[in-house]
Amino acid sequence: MKNSLIPSLYNQCIVSCQALEDEPLYGSHIMAAMAQAAERGGAAAIRANTPVDIRAIKQACSLPVIGLYKKDYPDSDVYITPTFQEVKEVIEAGAEIVAMDATRQQRPNGETLEGLISRIRESFPETLILADISTYEEGVHAMDLGVDLVSTTLSGYTSYSLQQSEPDIELVGRLAALKRTPVIAEGRIWTVEQCQECFRQGAYAVIIGSAITRPMEITKRFVRAVQEVTGTK
Numbered sequence: 155m156k157n158s159l160i161p162s163l164y165n166q167c168i169v170s171c172q173a174l175e176d177e178p179l180y181g182s183h184i185m186a187a188m189a190q191a192a193e194r195g196g197a198a199a200i201r202a203n204t205p206v207d208i209r210a211i212k213q214a215c216s217l218p219v220i221g222l223y224k225k226d227y228p229d230s231d232v233y234i235t236p237t238f239q240e241v242k243e244v245i246e247a248g249a250e251i252v253a254m255d256a257t258r259q260q261r262p263n264g265e266t267l268e269g270l271i272s273r274i275r276e277s278f279p280e281t282l283i284l285a286d287i288s289t290y291e292e293g294v295h296a297m298d299l300g301v302d303l304v305s306t307t308l309s310g311y312t313s314y315s316l317q318q319s320e321p322d323i324e325l326v327g328r329l330a331a332l333k334r335t336p337v338i339a340e341g342r343i344w345t346v347e348q349c350q351e352c353f354r355q356g357a358y359a360v361i362i363g364s365a366i367t368r369p370m371e372i373t374k375r376f377v378r379a380v381q382e383v384t385g386t387k
C-alpha cells in the first residue's frame with residue numbers, strides 16, 4: 155500500500171475538505187458528503203482535519219486520506235498536527251498520510267521536527283509523512299529529513315514567508331526542480347489556470363481547498379467582484 159500510494163497521486167487533484175467550528179459547514183457528516191462529491195468528481199485523495207472528520211470520510215468514501223489535526227498550544231505558533239499525540243490520533247483515525255507542520259518555528263513541548271519524524275517512522279512505519287512548509291529552505295530541510303511528500307501549504311502563513319494573495323507557484327517550481335521528493339502545490343489555488351500552471355512548474359499533485367469546499371469564501375469573492383464593478387458596498 156505504502157509503495158503504490160504516492161504514484162496514485164501523480165498528476166492528480168486532491169481536495170481539502172475542512173470546516174472549523176466557527177464555520178457554517180462544520181460537522182463530520184457534511185465533510186463526508188464533501189469528500190463523496192470530490193470522489194465522484196475525480197479527485198485522487200482527500201485532505202481532512204480532525205480524527206472525527208477523518209473517520210467519517212473514511213466510512214463515506216474510498217479515497218486515501220491525508221490527515222491532519224489543527225490544535226493550538228500556548229507556547230508555539232505551530233498548529234497543523236503539532237505533536238506526536240495529534241499524529242497518533244490522525245493515524246488511528248485511518249489516515250494513510252499524515253500532514254504536519256515542518257516549518258522552522260518552535261514546536262510545543264520542546265519537540266523537534268527531527269525527533270518527531272523519527273518517532274513516527276519507528277511507531278508507524280506504514281504511514282507516509284507530508285511536510286507542510288512555508289519557504290524553500292524548509293522544503294529542502296524536510297526533504298533532507300526523508301519525508302515522503304512536501305506541500306507548499308504554509309507559504310504566506312508564517313511571519314517570514316512570502317505574503318501574497320496568489321498561490322506560491324514559484325516555490326513549487328523551485329522545489330520541484332530539485333527532482334527529489336514529490337512536491338504538492340497547495341494554498342490559495344482558486345482557478346483552473348493557476349492549477350494548470352502548478353503542473354507546468356513541476357507539481358506532483360495539487361491540493362485545492364476553499365475554492366471547492368468553502369461556500370462562504372466563494373460567495374465573498376463573488377460579492378467583492380460585484381461591488382468592484384458596480385461601485386456599491
Ligand SMILES: CC(=O)N[C@H](C=O)[C@@H](O)[C@H](O)[C@H](O)COP(=O)(O)O
Binds near residue numbers: 307362363
Ligand atoms: C494555512 C492552513 O492552515 N491551511 C490549511 C491546511 O490544512 C487549510 O485551512 C487550507 O484550506 C488548505 O491548505 C487548502 O488551501 P486553500 O483552502 O487555500 O485551497
